[in-house]
Amino acid sequence: MHQISEEYLDTDVLIIGGGTAGCLAAVEIREKSPKTEVLIIDKGHIDRSGCLAGGMNAINAYLNRNETPDTFTRFVRADNMGLVREDLVKTQAELFEYCVKKVESWGLPIKKGEDGKYLPRGRWNIQINGESIKPIIASAARRAGAKVLNWVCATNFILDEDRVCGAFAFSIRQNTFYVIRAKAVIIATGGAAGLYRPNNPHDAQHKTWYSPFNNGAGYAMGIRAGAEMTSYEMRYIALRTKDVIAPTGTIALGVNAPYVNGRGEPFMEIRWKEYGGDRAATPIRAYAPILEIKEGRGPVYLDTRHLDREGVRKLKEAFLDMYPGQVLYWIANELDPGEHPVEVQLTEPYIVGGHCQSGYWVDIDRQTTLSGLYAAGDVAGGAPYKFISGCWAEGVIAGRAALKSIREEKSFGQGKVESKTEFDRVYSPLFRYDPRQMYLVPPYDFETRIQKILEEYAGGASTFFEMNEERLVVARKHLSLLPGQYSYLCAKDLHELMLCQEVINRVDVARVLVEHLIFRKETRWPGYQTRLDYPARDDENWLKFVNSTYDAVSDKITLLTRPYEQILDGDRYHG
Amino acid sequence: MPVYVDNNKCDGCKASKNPPCVRLCPGDLLYKDFTTNKAVLRDKAECWDCYACVKPCPQDALEIKLSYQIGFFSASLRPEILSDEKIGWSAVDTKGKVERFEIITKYIPVPVDEPESEEFVDSGATI
Numbered sequence: 001m002h003q004i005s006e007e008y009l010d011t012d013v014l015i016i017g018g019g020t021a022g023c024l025a026a027v028e029i030r031e032k033s034p035k036t037e038v039l040i041i042d043k044g045h046i047d048r049s050g051c052l053a054g055g056m057n058a059i060n061a062y063l064n065r066n067e068t069p070d071t072f073t074r075f076v077r078a079d080n081m082g083l084v085r086e087d088l089v090k091t092q093a094e095l096f097e098y099c100v101k102k103v104e105s106w107g108l109p110i111k112k113g114e115d116g117k118y119l120p121r122g123r124w125n126i127q128i129n130g131e132s133i134k135p136i137i138a139s140a141a142r143r144a145g146a147k148v149l150n151w152v153c154a155t156n157f158i159l160d161e162d163r164v165c166g167a168f169a170f171s172i173r174q175n176t177f178y179v180i181r182a183k184a185v186i187i188a189t190g191g192a193a194g195l196y197r198p199n200n201p202h203d204a205q206h207k208t209w210y211s212p213f214n215n216g217a218g219y220a221m222g223i224r225a226g227a228e229m230t231s232y233e234m235r236y237i238a239l240r241t242k243d244v245i246a247p248t249g250t251i252a253l254g255v256n257a258p259y260v261n262g263r264g265e266p267f268m269e270i271r272w273k274e275y276g277g278d279r280a281a282t283p284i285r286a287y288a289p290i291l292e293i294k295e296g297r298g299p300v301y302l303d304t305r306h307l308d309r310e311g312v313r314k315l316k317e318a319f320l321d322m323y324p325g326q327v328l329y330w331i332a333n334e335l336d337p338g339e340h341p342v343e344v345q346l347t348e349p350y351i352v353g354g355h356c357q358s359g360y361w362v363d364i365d366r367q368t369t370l371s372g373l374y375a376a377g378d379v380a381g382g383a384p385y386k387f388i389s390g391c392w393a394e395g396v397i398a399g400r401a402a403l404k405s406i407r408e409e410k411s412f413g414q415g416k417v418e419s420k421t422e423f424d425r426v427y428s429p430l431f432r433y434d435p436r437q438m439y440l441v442p443p444y445d446f447e448t449r450i451q452k453i454l455e456e457y458a459g460g461a462s463t464f465f466e467m468n469e470e471r472l473v474v475a476r477k478h479l480s481l482l483p484g485q486y487s488y489l490c491a492k493d494l495h496e497l498m499l500c501q502e503v504i505n506r507v508d509v510a511r512v513l514v515e516h517l518i519f520r521k522e523t524r525w526p527g528y529q530t531r532l533d534y535p536a537r538d539d540e541n542w543l544k545f546v547n548s549t550y551d552a553v554s555d556k557i558t559l560l561t562r563p564y565e566q567i568l569d570g571d572r573y574h575g
Numbered sequence: 576m577p578v579y580v581d582n583n584k585c586d587g588c589k590a591s592k593n594p595p596c597v598r599l600c601p602g603d604l605l606y607k608d609f610t611t612n613k614a615v616l617r618d619k620a621e622c623w624d625c626y627a628c629v630k631p632c633p634q635d636a637l638e639i640k641l642s643y644q645i646g647f648f649s650a651s652l653r654p655e656i657l658s659d660e661k662i663g664w665s666a667v668d669t670k671g672k673v674e675r676f677e678i679i680t681k682y683i684p685v686p687v688d689e690p691e692s693e694e695f696v697d698s699g700a701t702i
Contacts, residue, residue, distance in 0.1 A: 047685075048599040054625035107681040131662055135683040151603065172603055203577060203619040204642035206602075212623050213602045243645045317678055320664050324652055325624045328639070331668035332646030495603050495617060 002430060004175045006419065010412065011039035011147070013402050014182035016154045016167060017218065018046035020388055021377030022188035023137040024099065024395030026146035029403050036403060038146040039180065041169055043153040043498065044213070046138040050190055051211045051378075052388070056130035057250060057321040059110075060387040062096050064120045069093035071575075072124065074568055076385040078575030079281045080234075081525050083543060084357060085382030086567040087364050092383055095393035100126075103392065106140045108133060122253035124385075131321045133388075152178060153498050154217060155426050157185065157225045157373070164225065164373035165412055168422045172494045177426065179419045181412045184372055184402035187360070188395065191236075191352030191378040192216030192509050194447060194502075197455035197462075198348050199245055207325075209238055209245040210350045218379035219351070219359065220505035223512055223550045228361040228369040230381040230547045230562070232509075233516035235349035235528050236356040237286050237465055242343035246326040248302060250318050251342055252278070255311060257302040259285075260341060261292045267300075282355075287527030290346055294464050301341035312338040348461060349454075349528075351509060354378040354386040356528065361547055361562070365401035366394055369549075372405070374398035382545070429491040429500040440490040443499035446482075450506050453478045458514055459530070468533040472518045479514060482507045483555075512548055512557060519559045520546050577619035577640065578605075578628055584636035587612035588687045595685045596628035596637060630654050630662075631685035656682055 013029055015022045018040040026038045042049050063072060072093040077084050100118075104110050109129040111119040118126040142148060151173040158166040158181065166181040193210040206212040223229060239248050251257045258278055259268045268288055269277040275284045289300040307315065315337055319326040330337065353359030359381030360368045368375050376394035377386070386394065432440065454460060457475035459467035486504060491497040522538035523531045545562040566572065587607055588594035596605045596614050605628055608615050614637070616622065622639075629637045638653060640646075647669050655663040657677065664676040 044601040044603065045598045047683075048625070048627035049601045053601040053623070053627045109679050109681055129679045129681075131678065131680045132682050136681055139683055150598075200642070200645065202642070202644065204645055205620050206623050207642065207645065208623070211601065212621070244641075313674075313676075316666075316674075317676055320654075320662075320676055320678060321680075324626055324654070324664070325639070325641070327664075327666055328641055328650060328652040329646055331652070331666050331674075332641050332648075332650035334647075334669060495606075498603065 002175055002427070004177050004423070004427060006177045006179060006423070009039065009178060009180045011180065011182050012037040012406055013039070013184050013186065014167060014180055015040045015146075015186045015188060017050070017187065017189035018042035018138065018141065018148060019050035019188060019190060019377065020052060020137070020391040021395035021398070022186065023141040024392040025186050025188065025376055025399035025402070026141040027144045028396045028399035030144035030146055032400065033403055034145065036406070039149065039182070040141060040146050041149045041152040041154060041180070043151065043172065045150045046141065046148055047135045049134070051214065052134040053211070054324070055322045056128065056133050056388060057318045058121055058125050058127050059100060059389050060125045060249060061093070061385055061389045062100060062118070062124055062126050063093065064123065064126070065117070067124070070568055074570055075124070075575035077568070078573055080357065080384050081281060081283060081537065082539070082572035083524060083545070083564055084384060086565065088362070088383035089385070090567070091364055091397060092386060092390045092393040095396055096389045099389055099392035099396060103137060106136050108136050122249070125249070125253060129321055153501060154189070154221065155501055156422055157221055159225055162226065163371045168419065168426070170426055170497070172498045177423050183406040183412060184374065186374045186376060186398045186402055187218040187222065187379055188376045189218030189379055190214040191350060191354065191358070192219060192506065193348070193350050195351065195450065195454055195506055195510055195513070196348040196460050197451040199345070199461070200243065207243070207245055209240050209247065209347050210352065214378070215502035216351060216505045216509035217502070218375070220508040222360055222368065222370070223508045224552055225370060226549055226551060227373070228547050228549050229512060230357065230359065230361040230545050231516070232351060232358045232513045232548070233520045233529050233546055234356040234358055234525055235513070236352050237349050237528050238347045238355070239286050239289060239344050240347050241326060242345045244323070244325045244329045245347055246319060246323040248344055250322070251302045251304060251315065254318055255304060255307060255315055257304045257342070259289070260301050260303045261297040262299050263297060265297070267292055267297065283525040283527050286346060287530070289344065290464050290527055299343050301343050303341040304337040305339065305341055307338045309338065312336065346461060346465065349459065349465065351513060352378045353381050353383070354391055355384060357382050357384040366398040367401060374402050426501065427497070429489040430494070430497045433490045433492050439488060441485065441488045442490060443496055443503050446485070446489060446503040447506065450479075450482065450503065450510055454510055458517060465527060466530045466532050467517060468531065469518060472514055475514045476518070479507065479511050512550065515548060515557045515559055516546050577622040577642065578616055578624070579638050579640055580614050580616060581636045581638065582613055584634045585613045586634055587614065588633065591688050593689065594687065595631035595633070598689060599627045599631060599685070601625065601627060626654060630656060633687060659684065
């Protein structure tokens with residue numbers, strides 16, 4: 001029998017998730033107000049947790065020479081088919097310089113040209129040697145005096161009406177349940193992978209582009225607490241290298257490789273010229289290859305055969321800084337990018353606010369619809385094209401806003417949820433575990449069930465990511481039965497207990513996702529959200545955000561729309 | 576695309592209770608078996624191939640291999656921390672041809688043992 005102890009902690013600001021956004025939020029708060037206590041909790045060790053564990057070779061949202069927050073915002077608007085929160089995109093862009101300079105001062109090597117300026121890689125990108133980008137920002141958070149609790153997994157917010165006043169969490173390394181009170185909370189847990197069937201089966205199922213450990217915890221906690229969410233229907237389906245699912249910007253932008261199909265045709269320039277060809281909006285660059293394959297012109301490649309030996313070597317070095325598996329793949333398959341074009345494919349659909357715009361509906365301070373709760377990074381909605389620097393910027397914005405709020409609000413809220421209820425909910429799969437009992441479900445099986453439903457009925461890879469209402473309704477029906485099965489979930493240890501929480505999170509995210517997909521009756525983002533029953537874009541009726549709230553008492557998801565506000569003039573479809 | 580532990584090299588970081596690979600896996604996938612004194616991967620299928628465990632291993636005992644469905648034997652790719660400012664990589668292809676890389680970085684040394692985290696004071700509050 002497990003003896004679980006309970007610990008009660010108080011802090012001024014609680015940051016859930018010590019990643020890209022969370023670390024920058026912590027530093028910003030501590031620098032502006034050294035007396036303010038900041039506690040970061042992370043389910044991993046912040047030195048290598050989350051998306052940046054393997055490193056990064058570029059900062060993909062930066063204002064190179066002659067670019068401004070306005071030109072960036074116009075570009076991002078066009079890249080996302082004319083619908084973004086321009087206020088959010090612009091405010092993050094205003095902080096790119098501040099954040100990049102700051103992280104460079106912590107030691108991040110940024111490549112420079114002969115003029116001493118950062119070395120561009122495409123319009124909005126600069127090159128870095130970021131193998132250690134994560135330990136660099138984690139060290140800065142610690143040096144700034146943030147307290148860190150590693151291997152502590154948040155499960156739910158502590159609520160006082162609609163005010164968030166802390167979070168429940170449990171350790172995956174010791175038998176400790178945490179009740180953490182805070183005057184302000186910043187959620188920065190990243191997006192969600194593992195919702196759809198993964199690209200590779202068996203022992204390569206976590207060979208994903210997005211961190212497979214990002215399970216939508218922050219989304220799910222917000223959903224369960226009744227926070228308003230936006231744009232889940234804008235799934236991110238990434239064009240990535242075949243099999244190892246490595247980022248393609250390193251190839252397309254890094255070495256200017258054109259897209260070609262199986263016949264050697266530059267299909268983007270032939271069929272998608274008016275959309276920008278090889279530089280078309282990101283959803284189009286996902287949709288066009290899908291069509292090439294579907295219509296019998298696959299495989300699809302990025303053509304790297306113009307590279308000389310030195311060019312190939314530089315390309316390999318760029319991947320070693322971020323995604324070493326790509327280099328291993330080439331040498332394990334007798335592929336040389338100088339001789340063979342690099343085959344690409346589409347990924348399982350992810351839900352992320354940093355590439356797309358699914359997440360919390362936030363105001364310009366990144367405050368969510370729940371008071372006391374701020375969202376930053378992939379978990380925050382409305383502002384795509386964040387990537388690393390935008391997540392940093394949102395961490396800074398949320399940190400500043402949280403600090404301002406606790407100067408005004410000095411008390412702790414009084415949480416209504418009894419810790420006993422949450423304790424029982426969290427630990428029941430562990431207490432239930434019994435190897436002699438036949439009717440128990442390990443989290444792996446549960447996860448596969450979710451993935452099967454979404455894959456087959458909600459636009460998975462095997463159906464070219466396309467969907468129609470009748471199939472989505474079947475997904476809704478199947479998903480609705482899953483919460484009734486939680487009482488069979490079992491965990492043989494604390495690691496599996498974490499996985500149990502993660503599948504529960506995935507169910508909550510999946511249910512909201514399907515409602516959003518059903519609700520938007522147009523195809524706004526081809527490839528990401530291809531509605532066979534509403535194949536056209538419909539600006540007259542759908543140039544607006546699809547949002548939702550969940551009510552835990554009635555188990556009901558309510559959909560609503562929020563207007564789009566055009567702040568910057570100009571053509572919304574060309575940036 | 577799992578990480579493999581070379582049991583001829585792994586010494587469990589001797590007396591360490593929490594060796595670097597166990598600390599730094601972002602998915603909590605490695606643990607130390609105190610009976611055999613070796614690091615163990617919980618499940619091949621869960622590894623993300625991020626090299627977070629490989630880079631700081633003092634015994635050079637961890638290696639990422641492609642799942643066989645994705646890549647042939649016996650290609651290998653191994654990092655080596657050359658200094659705080661340089662990381663090396665050795666790539667050996669299926670024919671045994673070796674290619675070496677040296678890349679600038681800002682590596683923060685990882686101690687075998689990390690000091691116990693600071694004490695957190697239980698507020699004693701009841702909610």
